[in-house]
Amino acid sequence: MRKAHDIQGAKFGRLTVLERADEAKVRGALFWRCLCDCGAFTNARASQLLAGEKASCGCLRRDVTKANKTTHGATGTKTFNAWCGLRKRCDDLSNMNYGGRGIGYDPRWEIFENFLEDMGEAPEGMTLERDDVHGNYEPGNCRWASQKEQTRNQRRTVLVTVDGKQLSLAEYCESTGKSYSKLRDRIRKFGWSVERALGTP
Helix, strand or coil: CCCCCCCCCCEECCEEEEEEEEEEEECCEEEEEEEECCCCEEEEEHHHHHCCCCCCCCHHHHHHHHHHCCCCCCCCCHHHHHHHHHHHHHHCCCCCCCHHHCCCECHHHHCHHHHHHHHCCCCCCEEEEECCCCCCECHHHEEEEEHHHHHHCCCCCCEEEECCEEEEHHHHHHHHCCCHHHHHHHHHHCCCCHHHHHHCC
16 A cells, blocks of 8 residues: 655644544545644645645635725725735645745735735835745835836846846847847757857847
């Protein structure tokens, strides 16, 4: 019989895996006994935990529902939606761009009012941006940025340095009139260095 994946002691969202719950087998599926941050116990399958399908005893869903019904009057606003979005991305352990690669958020931001106090209202045309794309969502690493700034800060964006100033490849091509697609292909498709790509006619 194949050995069950050992996840004892691991943390998934708000759940800490304590031990195997052998008595809680349903149709051959093995469950694990977990302790939630709120103090409650619950059982979950390893597959649920690893896929991010279960991250609390149920209190997380209740908290989000409560937040949606709160009297702050911001439900449905751009700022509130940005807060909901960052939490959803980070709490989803199957999302390998965020929760799945360890990106989290400041515990203060469990509460919308704290997020609003730290970040202020989202300005028109701005979205929530992290300065360090490998860092967490937290006051020192987040700001409201234009779509152009956010696109530049994506992990796949090619950055070039000209006269000591760092620009995205798109910004460089826009200011010099050079072909973006040609330079992009040289760097990404053919593996040229940035220096060679920019210096070759």
